Amino acid sequence: MIKQQLTEKLEEIIGKYAKEKGVENFVFSVEEPPKNIDADFAVNAAMLLAKKIKSNPRTAAAEIIDLILKDLSAFVNKAEIAGAGFINLHIKNEVLFEELRKIISEKDKYGAKETNGKEKIMAEFVSANPTGPLHIGHGRGAAIGDSLSRVLKHLGYDVSKEYYLNDVGNQMLVLAESVKVRYLQLKGNEVPFPPDHYQGDYIKDIAKRLISEGKSIEETDFKKEAVKDILATIESDLKDFAVEFDNWFSEGTIAFDKDSEGKTAVDRACEYLLSKGDAYLKDGALWLASAKFGDDKDRVLKRSDGRYTYLASDVAYHKNKFERGFTKLVNLWGADHHGYVARINACVQMLGFPKEALKIILYQLVSLVRNGQPAAMSTRSGEFITLKEVIDEVGKDACRFFFLLRAPDSQLDFDLELAKKQSSENPVFYVQYVNARCNSIFRESKNRTDINENPDLSLLGTKEERVLIKQLAAFCDTLALCEKTMSPHHFTAYLIELADTYHKFYEKCRVLSDDSALTSARLKLIEAVCVIIKNGLGLLGVSAPEKM
C-alpha cells in the first residue's frame, strides 16, 4: 500500500508542477530501483517532463525535489537526483512500521477492497467437453482462471466462476455410441469398436456401472449416463485441484430449452442479429457479419440444412452472460482457439458492448513430455495423461504453483519425470518453508513470559529487517500488477522473492534472544510474514502448512 499512497501524493504534487509548466495530464511512473541503488523508490517524472518542455531533466528534478521535501516531509526523509534524471526517494522508517501494524491487524483482509465499483465479472474457464477426464492442458487453464478469480475477488470485484458445458453436438452422439458398444461387448456380443470412438477405459467403466445397475439397453439414455459419470469425475478432479465453480452452464439450456413461443435462446440470438443487420442470409445459410467488426471474414451461424453451428450457441451464450448482468467477461482459452477470438469480439460489439467488455486470455498449450519423449494428449488415443494422474504424482500445491510460474503466453514443456523429481526441490516448498519456520518459532516462544504484545517496532533497525518490511508491503503492488495484466503469475515470482528475503533475514537476525524488547518486535515482524505468505499462497490456491 505504501507505493500506491506515495504515487497518489506524487501525482498531485508533480501534476500541479507540470501544469504550471504548461503540461496537462502528465503521466509518469514510480518504480523500485535496481538492487544496487540505495533508495526505496524512483520517479522518472523529470526526464519525461524535461523532454516535453525542452529543458534539462536535472533542473526539473531539483525543483520537484524541493516540492517533495516540503509537502511530503511526513513520508520522505531524503530525495536525490541520480542517473539520467531519476528522483530517488527514501521513505521514513515510521511509514514502514505503520504498514507492518496494518498487515498484522488486517490479516487476510490486507490489500483487500470491500467493493470495487459496480463491475460484475464472469470468469469462464476450463469448459472442457464432457467426453473424457481433464488432461494437463485443462489444468493450466484451471489454475490460471481460478487464481485470477481469487485475485480479482480480493480486489473487491464481484467475480463469478463458470464452466461452460458443451453437451450438444456430434461428439455427444459419438460418446453415447462409444458407451453403448462397450456395453454390448461386456454383455458378450461380438461388436467391433469403431476406431474414431472414445477409446479410454473410463468408457468401459461407465458401461460396467450400467450393467451392474441392471440397466437394459432400451431404457438407458447412454448420453445422459455418460455425461453424468464424466462430469462427476471432472468435478472431483477439479476439487482436488482446489478449483470450484459457482456455476455449470449447459449448452443444452440455450440450444434445446424452448420459451413460450417454442424458440430457443439460440433462435432468439440469431433473430436479434438478423433484425440489427449483423446477420444475413446467403446461399441458404445464415451468416454472421463479423467482418465489419474486425474478423477476417463472415461466419456461418446456421447451415443450409437448418442446423446451427457451434458459433451460434456461443453467440447466444455470450448474450446470456450480459443478460445476467455481467459487465466484464473474462474467457480463458487454449491458444489453439485463437482463430476464434476475432469473431467473438465482433459478437460482443454487435450485442452493444465495448470490446473491452470481453477479455480473452489465451494460454499456450502444455506439451507433455515423458523422459524426453513427447507424450500423447489426445482424448481419443486412450493414452492421455490426465490432470488427476499428475496431481497424484506431484501433489496439488506443486502442480498449481508450477502452472502459475509462467506467463500464459509462454509455451510450456511439462516433463512428468522432471515434475516428480522436483517434488522435494520445487520452489513451492521454498515458499511454504517460510511459514513452517515462522510457526516453529511461535511454538518455541510460547514458553516465554517476557513477550510484549505491543512492542516498539523501531527496534527493527537492521538492513535485513527493513528490506523484509518493504517486501511485505509490495504485496499490494503485486495485486495491482496482476489486475493490470490480468494474470496471477506475478504472485509466484513475488512469493519466491519474499521467501528469499525472509530466509536471509532468518540467518542474520535471530528472533528469540535474551533481549525481550527486540524479541517481541521481531515476533511481530514474522507474524506479518506469515500473514503475507498465507495470503499470497491462498491467492494461488496453494496451502501454507505450519509443519512440513
Add this chain to the structure above:
RNA sequence: GCGCCCAUAGCUCAAUUGGAUAGAGCGUUUGACUACGAAUCAAAAGGUUAGAGGUUCAACUCCUCUUGGGCGCGCCA
C-alpha cells in the same frame, strides 16, 4: 500462402508493460548446523536477450525485415 503466439544462463522460465549493472529455480563448483527447522544460508561459474536495421535521454520490451519453433485458417466442435 495468410493470421496469432513465442525465441532470454546448460535446462525450465521471470523481468514492476519503455528505466539504472537482465533475475529466480534446477543442474555444476566451494564453504556454513553442540541456540528459533540445513526443505536453509554464503560464495563462484554461466548472457552480444535468435540475427540485422530503426524509433528513444533510455529497448528483452515498440516498429520493419530475416531465421527458427508452436498453433490456427470448415456450412467441425
